[in-house]
Amino acid sequence: LGRRITCAIRKMNNVTIIDEKSLNECLNEITRALLQSDVSFPLVKNMQTNIKNIVNLQDLAAGHNKRKIIEQAIFSELCQMLDPGKSVFTPKKTKPSVVMFVGLQGAGKTTTCTKYAYHHQKKGFKPALVCADTFRAGAFDQLKQNATKAKIPFYGSYTESDPVKIAVEGVDRFKKENCDLIIVDTSGRHKQEASLFEEMRQVAEATKPDLVIFVMDSSIGQAAFDQAQAFKQSVAVGAVIITKMDGHAKGGGALSAVAATKSPVIFIGTGEHMDEFDVFEAKTFVSRLLGKGDLSGLVDKLQAVVPKEQQTKLVEKLSQGGFTLRIMYDQFQSMSNLPLKELYSMLPGISADLMPKGHEQESRAKIKRYMTIMDSMTNEELDSSNPKVFSESRMMRIARGSGRVVSEVMEMLKEYKKLATTFGKVKGQNMSKALPPQML
Numbered sequence: 001l002g003r004r005i006t007c008a009i010r011k012m013n014n015v016t017i018i019d020e021k022s023l024n025e026c027l028n029e030i031t032r033a034l035l036q037s038d039v040s041f042p043l044v045k046n047m048q049t050n051i052k053n054i055v056n057l058q059d060l061a062a063g064h065n066k067r068k069i070i071e072q073a074i075f076s077e078l079c080q081m082l083d084p085g086k087s088v089f090t091p092k093k094t095k096p097s098v099v100m101f102v103g104l105q106g107a108g109k110t111t112t113c114t115k116y117a118y119h120h121q122k123k124g125f126k127p128a129l130v131c132a133d134t135f136r137a138g139a140f141d142q143l144k145q146n147a148t149k150a151k152i153p154f155y156g157s158y159t160e161s162d163p164v165k166i167a168v169e170g171v172d173r174f175k176k177e178n179c180d181l182i183i184v185d186t187s188g189r190h191k192q193e194a195s196l197f198e199e200m201r202q203v204a205e206a207t208k209p210d211l212v213i214f215v216m217d218s219s220i221g222q223a224a225f226d227q228a229q230a231f232k233q234s235v236a237v238g239a240v241i242i243t244k245m246d247g248h249a250k251g252g253g254a255l256s257a258v259a260a261t262k263s264p265v266i267f268i269g270t271g272e273h274m275d276e277f278d279v280f281e282a283k284t285f286v287s288r289l290l291g292k293g294d295l296s297g298l299v300d301k302l303q304a305v306v307p308k309e310q311q312t313k314l315v316e317k318l319s320q321g322g323f324t325l326r327i328m329y330d331q332f333q334s335m336s337n338l339p340l341k342e343l344y345s346m347l348p349g350i351s352a353d354l355m356p357k358g359h360e361q362e363s364r365a366k367i368k369r370y371m372t373i374m375d376s377m378t379n380e381e382l383d384s385s386n387p388k389v390f391s392e393s394r395m396m397r398i399a400r401g402s403g404r405v406v407s408e409v410m411e412m413l414k415e416y417k418k419l420a421t422t423f424g425k426v427k428g429q430n431m432s433k434a435l436p437p438q439m440l
């Protein structure tokens with residue numbers, strides 16, 4: 001979905017004069033892409049009308065940044081689609097809440113239950129986990145392991161086969177123990193089948209959850225709408241969590257899940273570990289969907305690694321128009337504290353070659369190599385905001401000086417150009433929008 005939308009916008013970018021016809025073509029392309037991702041037709045139709053209303057062609061003809069107006073309209077419409085206009089139940093520490101997780105087997109329920117519990121535990125809640133999955137062999141062990149690691153009380157059984165009975169026992173017990181957030185993990189089976197939905201209905205009826213969270217694997221693509229709808233029809237789904245956002249999927253299915261459940265996405269899962277769990281941010285998500293990379297997320301991460309006193313300097317340097325080699329050098333240096341996977345998965349166009357999955361070690365070595373090469377450059381080269389093309393003989397000298405080969409120098413410069421483009425975008429965007437206030 002992201003690819004097709006980006007493609008449509010790019011096509012638009014190549015058209016110098018934007019008239020009604022090219023706008024329509026662009027919108028049709030996006031409409032087809034959204035429909036093929038099972039986003040409901042009325043929603044897409046709505047989006048199309050809204051964009052046409054926002055984008056006044058006469059304004060466009062007069063104004064200067066036509067592409068930006070259209071891109072922003074698409075952007076804000078997609079954000080709108082992710083907002084069902086309904087607030088979600090949030091647990092309170094003053095009164096025990098029951099939260100039930102539903103979703104197909106493998107979606108990530110058990111993992112996400114623990115992440116959700118852990119997230120709230122860090123905020124001072126007293127969570128507890130109940131394993132009402134009596135279908136999958138080892139389900140209780142898995143939950144037990146996760147819970148033990150996070151020091152969260154748990155309840156389940158190896159022998160009882162009635163999920164409703166366990167769910168009720170668990171919820172009752174933890175209410176008595178004054179837990180304020182009781183989380184019920186359920187079974188998923190491998191297919192959407194009537195008996196599963198009946199089971200969900202019964203567990204919900206017996207435990208009366210304050211919130212039912214539908215967990216969806218971001219990579220299921222086309223199946224998202226039907227799957228979400230099927231769960232919504234048997235239990236009162238009130239929120240969505242999208243998992244495995246660390247993988248290749250951009251998560252277009254989230255639009256469908258929101259449309260089908262009329263509920264907001266509240267968190268995303270970004271890894272197998274307990275703390276790889278982020279509060280959902282529509283803007284960040286849509287940026288990623290559109291292939292722009294996660295700029296605001298990136299800035300947050302930079303904030304975490306760039307010392308406070310250097311942050312303003314960095315922003316200043318960037319806003320002066322220059323992403324210099326030296327800035328890249330400094331960034332590489334600060335990044336040595338950061339799991340690279342995290343940072344690089346956020347930079348558009350880079351992750352694939354600089355940061356292939358499972359090659360973090362090599363990538364770190366590569367970055368170190370780049371830094372060695374930069375050590376052999378002159379201050380002038382490092383500080384130029386528009387480094388001139390390096391001649392072959394100059395590259396050979398740099399390679400020799402750093403004990404590397406010319407192809408590695410070229411590779412480093414190529415990486416620099418990509419990053420410069422990315423940061424150029426930050427600069428091109430309104431700085432105050434792209435960066436959090438504390439960095440300005």
Ligand code: GDP
Binds near residue numbers: 106107
């Ligand atoms: P369940 O059947 O719905 O309970 O799913 P599980 O919680 O057992 O998860 C299925 C698999 O997906 C496990 O191997 C998890 O480690 C993995 N998983 C869950 N969430 C994520 C995520 O956000 N990212 C990644 N990479 N893996 C995940």
Ligand code: MG
Binds near residue numbers: 109110139186
């Ligand atoms: Mg499970």
